[in-house]
Amino acid sequence: MSWDLATTEAVGLGVVLAAVAVLIVRLRRRRSDWRAEAEVALADCVSLIDLLKALQQHRGLSTGWLAGDRQFETRMQARRRNIDAMMSVVVRAAEHESGQLRPCFRVQEANLFRHRWRELIDRLPNSTPEQNIAAHTQQIEVLTGMIASLGEARLELPAVGSLPTGVIRNFAYRLPALAECLGQARALGSAAAAAGRCSPVARVRLMFLANRAERLLRQAADAERECASVRTACHQVDRLAQTLRTAILGDRLTTIAADTFFAIATDAIDQVFEWIRVDGDALSYMLESRDCETPVSASRLGSI
Template sequence: MSTVLLSIVGLLLVIFVWQTMVRPPAPVNLRSDVGVRRSLADCEGLLRLIHSLQQHRGMCAAWLAGGQQFEAPMRGKRRDVNHDIEALVAIAEAEAMCDSPCLTPYELDLLDTQWKELCAELDGIGVRPGVDDSITRHSLLVSHVLSWLKSLGERRVAPFAGPAHDKLLRTWLDTLPQLGEHLGQARAIGSSAAARGDCSPAERMRLMFLASRAESLMHQAIADAPRLPGALPATERVVGLIGILRSALPGSPHAPSAEVFFGDATAAVDAVYAWMNACEDALRNALAPAKPSAG
């Protein structure tokens, strides 16, 4: 009996030593501090690429519709997109080492290939795409990156945010990026119509849908994450753009020029991105480890 008791005590001692000295510490504190900060930075990189793609889409649409003044800034923005894609290589490689990667090098290479093929066609290699085709292909690229953003946030940040920050996280990862994308699509369609001097019934219907959806997303963001810095100026810009989409499109009285419309739409989109930054700052502060009190 004493031999059995000694064996049990010895086994418990071995387990205790393994847990306290051999087994690596639980990753919660490390990942909630270092790992989550890295994941937040990775999300920032994806948002930069989304922003650049959206801007290029709008400039390209206006240029294809006859706005030659958009060509130079469009080519400059193309360099930004290339840089933003290159910056994601390290993120994709790190994700590939995870059990459930949110983004793989293969997926990034595929997006890069599709992007470069589009640019080559815009430069006249092969058949140059029309306005609608260009907007559609840009939007598909944006949708891929938006899905990576949502996946990365849900898998790498959400587990450490907790239920108390669900709405804040959803606002940053989904609601505001979707708001920016709806406004970005409206910018592209509206800029091309303004450059052409005419808004077709199909374009008008699409713009009405985008305006309605953007308004709904804006109200959802306000309800889920109220009192964030940047929310008020962003909502003012968004409401102003929605008003233009509903009452001052090409073909209507007091319709803005392509340059003016693009500028107003860009101010609204950029204000939404500033709202996203405020949302991320609030999330980063909420996830920061508590500092020990002095004394």
């Protein structure tokens, strides 16, 4: 009787151990699958952010050109060719999403995005600076929406407790939104500087953009440990905001050359994109490490 009881207990223990082993294998596989999907999504975000930067540059260059400053034309044409070559990254990201139960965006949306870019270029010579800014901004809003959706669905939500939420939100939402604020300010400010005056409508918009940029900058800085990229970006954004308020919005007539203002704005935007790159590299490092499932503090990422 005691032998039967011992046998039963042993069999029961074996069943429990087997169930635990199966559960561990499934959890490891799930973690591995999540990490692989996150790595793909992160790479797609990086490519889309590169496209975002190029579109913003083209908006600023083409708006200055339409406002009468022909110095922008050569760089505008070069940036346009670069964007044409980069458009395939949107379709590739959509193809990666096609296997998901709830894709962030679809291939049809990616193709529509490319089609509207070609329409924008076809209409550009007959557009006003204001129309050009609006058309570019609509495209960029779609693109930043794609980046934010990928960041939330493929990085932030699956990585709760494993990767720092603040860094993910900076990488996929706050910093792209900040770069877009500055990009709009660059386009509007360059047009105003080229025209020699800032219209009342542009003045209101630029004041709003400056205030929003400063708010997003504070939120992003509060979410991470201070490091060189953060300090430099904060300095350059503050410099741009000050230039806007004194040289573009200070008097009825602007007191800065379009090319000079464009360069100051570009310095600020480039530093924000450098901050995005640092965050992306840090997230990539953590995804590739073997202890990816272990909670990670933002302070550790700040030192990478």
